[in-house]
Amino acid sequence: MPHPKLLGIPNQFYTRPLTEALRTHASLQLKEDARPNLARQLLDHDLAAALLSPLDYAKESSDYCLIPGAAVASYGEMTSLVIRFHEGVQQIKTLAVDPSFASEIVLAKIILAESFDIEPAIRPVMGSVDTMLQGADAVLLAGDQALRYGRASSNAIDLVEEWNEMTGLPFVHAIWCTRDQSLTDDEVDFVQQAAVKGVAGIDDIVLHIQKEERETAKSYLESFSYDFDGTAREGLGEFMKYLYYHGIQPDVAELNFLKTRDEKKDDDPLQNISPN
Numbered sequence: 001m002p003h004p005k006l007l008g009i010p011n012q013f014y015t016r017p018l019t020e021a022l023r024t025h026a027s028l029q030l031k032e033d034a035r036p037n038l039a040r041q042l043l044d045h046d047l048a049a050a051l052l053s054p055l056d057y058a059k060e061s062s063d064y065c066l067i068p069g070a071a072v073a074s075y076g077e078m079t080s081l082v083i084r085f086h087e088g089v090q091q092i093k094t095l096a097v098d099p100s101f102a103s104e105i106v107l108a109k110i111i112l113a114e115s116f117d118i119e120p121a122i123r124p125v126m127g128s129v130d131t132m133l134q135g136a137d138a139v140l141l142a143g144d145q146a147l148r149y150g151r152a153s154s155n156a157i158d159l160v161e162e163w164n165e166m167t168g169l170p171f172v173h174a175i176w177c178t179r180d181q182s183l184t185d186d187e188v189d190f191v192q193q194a195a196v197k198g199v200a201g202i203d204d205i206v207l208h209i210q211k212e213e214r215e216t217a218k219s220y221l222e223s224f225s226y227d228f229d230g231t232a233r234e235g236l237g238e239f240m241k242y243l244y245y246h247g248i249q250p251d252v253a254e255l256n257f258l259k260t261r262d263e264k265k266d267d268d269p270l271q272n273i274s275p276n
Contacts, residue, residue, distance in 0.1 A: 004029035005183065007191075008038035008050030012143040013217070014080065015051055015174055016205050017198030017226050018070055025190050034100050042177060049178035049191070053103035054239050057177050061253035067176035067188055068257050070195035071228035073235060074160045075170045080146050080223060083108060083157040084129070085138035092120045096136035099124040104142040104159075107171065110242050111162045147220050169235035170225065178258070185261055195226045 004027055009019045011032050022028055031047065039056040041047045057064055074080050081104055085092055097105045105122065112118040125132045129149050132139045141149055163171045176191060202221050206214045225232065236255060243249040
């Protein structure tokens, strides 16, 4: 019996609706790790697919394909990605960040430059929010830290809201990346269907959390979109342009999607020819 194919998933709560149902597939095995490690493992062919950040995809876009139909995106004000600054700070000169959130760091720099004409010094720091704020004017809260500390505040900038106002589009946090033919059509279908099941099963996902925190966790997950629709694709494409405009990437990365079953049939000239 062949070994299960490894799918890399981030150790972040907001991705659970995309990944929870995947645990039941016999030919797929989930490997949870920090996002930089997943990016490296997919690059080294240790994974068949991984849920990566837009920046990780942009760096290797010529080699990767995107799985359509499933992603993590956010629209408007939702405190899933915020900059929290000290009370009374007039200008953000230093920004403390968790270095594992490289894509979100880039978004913060873009928003601060475009909307506030600010270019703070970036200080990579690991630890609690209080620790990160020591010696910095502000801290970038992303992922699970945003769930715990990103609630609306007068001394905060909601980066998703700012991105939405600047572009009119959602911000895409995570996308399924793979290589052509690394997954079968059935496995791709299951990844897509898992997102539908996950969204429908958010109540079950939060059952693993302490009872007094379940309502907050449920509202947090429901504030995201897990459908990689046309608007989310536009948002991802716009971010690729900003990566180029701000000198992060040498060119605008193309969005290369895996072909669906119907698209493959259309490409096969013999598909509709009768053997008789």
